[in-house]
Amino acid sequence: MKLSRNHKCTMVKKEEVESEWFLFDAEGKTLGRLASEIANVLRGKHKPTYTPHVDTGDGVVVLNAEKIRVSGTKDANKVYRRYTGWIGGLRETPYREMMAKKPTYVLWHAVKGMMPRTRLGRKQLKKLRIFAGSEHPHEAQQPIKVNI
Numbered sequence: 001m002k003l004s005r006n007h008k009c010t011m012v013k014k015e016e017v018e019s020e021w022f023l024f025d026a027e028g029k030t031l032g033r034l035a036s037e038i039a040n041v042l043r044g045k046h047k048p049t050y051t052p053h054v055d056t057g058d059g060v061v062v063l064n065a066e067k068i069r070v071s072g073t074k075d076a077n078k079v080y081r082r083y084t085g086w087i088g089g090l091r092e093t094p095y096r097e098m099m100a101k102k103p104t105y106v107l108w109h110a111v112k113g114m115m116p117r118t119r120l121g122r123k124q125l126k127k128l129r130i131f132a133g134s135e136h137p138h139e140a141q142q143p144i145k146v147n148i
Contacts, residue, residue: 012051021059023136023143026107027067034068035110037148042115042124055120059127061143066103066132070095080109104130 022041026034040046044056070078078095098106107130115121129138 010049012049012054012056014054017049017054017056019056019058021061021138021141021143023145024060024062024148025064025145026062027064029068029148031068031070031074031107031110034062034148035107036114037146038062038107038111038128039114041146042111042127043121053120055124057124057127059141059143060129061136061138061141062107062128062130063134063136064132065107065130066099068103068107080105103132 024034024038038060041060042057044050044058046058047056050056075095080093080095080098082091082093083089084091093101095106108128111128112125115125129136
C-alpha cells in the first residue's frame with residue numbers, strides 16, 4: 001500500500017489520551033485467551049489512536065479470577081518458578097497449589113508475560129486490578145462490562 005504525500009498519521013500525545021475502565025468476568029474463561037485480551041486493552045491496541053510510545057491504554061478490573069480454567073493437562077503440569085537469590089534457591093509451585101493459595105497471581109503472571117518489558121509496560125500493568133471473587137471496590141471508575 002502506497003501512501004499519498006498528504007496522508008497524515010496521527011501520533012497521540014499523553015495530554016490527549018482519554019482513558020476508561022473495563023470490567024472483565026473471568027468465570028469459565030481460558031487463562032491465556034483472557035490474558036491476551038486484557039493485555040491488548042492495557043496497552044491500548046483496541047483503540048484507533050494506539051501509539052506505541054504513549055500510554056493510550058485503559059484500566060482493567062477482573063472479577064472471579066478463582067474460576068478461570070486452563071486447557072489440556074496444564075492443570076496438572078504447569079509450574080510457577082521463582083528464585084530466592086540464594087544458592088539452590090529455586091522454588092517451584094504447581095498450578096493447583098497456586099490457584100488455591102493466590103488465584104489472582106495466576107492471571108497477573110499471564111498478563112505480565114504478554115506486556116512489553118519496558119518502563120511503559122510496567123506503568124501500564126499497574127492499571128490492572130484482579131479480584132478472586134465477584135465484588136470490587138472500583139465502582140467510582142464506572143467500568144464498562146466486556147463480553148468475550
